[in-house]
Structure formats: structure tokens, C-alpha cells
Amino acid sequence: MGTGAPPATWASHATEIMVSDYARSLSFWTEIIGFAVAFSRPAQMFACLAHPDGAQMMMYQRDGGWETGPLQQPFGRGVIIQVYVSDVIAAAARVTDAGLPFFEPLHEKWRDWGDRQGGQREFLLQDPDGYLVMVAQRIGERAL
Numbered sequence: 001m002g003t004g005a006p007p008a009t010w011a012s013h014a015t016e017i018m019v020s021d022y023a024r025s026l027s028f029w030t031e032i033i034g035f036a037v038a039f040s041r042p043a044q045m046f047a048c049l050a051h052p053d054g055a056q057m058m059m060y061q062r063d064g065g066w067e068t069g070p071l072q073q074p075f076g077r078g079v080i081i082q083v084y085v086s087d088v089i090a091a092a093a094r095v096t097d098a099g100l101p102f103f104e105p106l107h108e109k110w111r112d113w114g115d116r117q118g119g120q121r122e123f124l125l126q127d128p129d130g131y132l133v134m135v136a137q138r139i140g141e142r143a144l
Contacts, residue, residue: 002042006048009058015081018075022060028127035050047059084117086137092135095123103124107123112144118138122134
């Protein structure tokens with residue numbers, strides 16, 4: 001039987017990841033990245049997570065289903081999971097306080113967005129299974 005309730009509004013895109021240690025991954029995504037459990041199915045070791053800033057994702061204990069090929073760590077090679085937050089400095093502090101290594105430390109980055117540039121403060125780290133996660137806060141736009 002499940003616990004909790006689905007989000008009031010479903011995001012138009014949500015990542016769903018397989019994990020090798022459900023409890024460890026749930027702790028990472030809630031305590032470090034800041035998601036909360038919207039609902040879960042404990043018997044299946046599945047959780048739907050919602051971030052206060054709007055992101056949604058799901059995770060479940062790897063069970064051999066839906067695997068398109070051999071799965072070895074780091075998981076998600078070639079994929080970057082981006083989570084936009086309202087306070088990236090606080091998020092980076094949680095990473096530091098937990099003693100986790102940054103893949104790329106907190107920095108400011110401006111990228112071309114076609115006819116202008118968009119700026120953000122961001123850092124990257126890997127979750128317990130090696131998924132690459134970018135945590136970012138948008139800081140504005142400027143002319144090219």
C-alpha cells in the first residue's frame with residue numbers, strides 16, 4: 001500500500017531513476033538536494049519526490065525490469081539531471097556539510113540562449129549511484 005499523495009500538479013517532465021540502494025538514494029535526494037516525498041510505495045521501494053521549487057522525480061530500487069542493457073556504475077552515463085532551486089548557495093552548503101565531493105564546485109556560468117545570454121550559479125555532483133546532478137539558480141539574462 002502507498003503512502004502520501006501525488007503532487008497537486010504533475011510536472012510536464014519528470015526523471016525516473018533506478019537506484020541500487022533505495023534508502024541511501026532517498027536520503028541523498030531529500031536531505032542534500034532538498035526534495036520531499038510526495039508519495040511512496042514502500043513495498044516496492046518506490047518514491048515520487050517533489051522539490052519546493054517545482055521539480056519532480058521518481059526513484060525505485062533496481063529490480064531487473066526496464067533495463068535496456070547492462071547496468072553498471074556510474075549510472076546514467078551521458079545524462080545530467082538538472083534541478084533549479086531558489087537558493088543554490090544553501091544547496092551547496094548542504095553538500096559541503098555532508099562531506100560530499102563536488103564534480104564541479106559552485107560557479108557562475110553564462111551561456112548563449114540564441115539572441116541573448118542566460119546566467120546561472122551552478123554546481124555538479126554525483127548521487128550515490130553516480131548519476132550526474134546539476135543544481136542551479138538562474139541569475140538573469142543579458143544581451144550578447
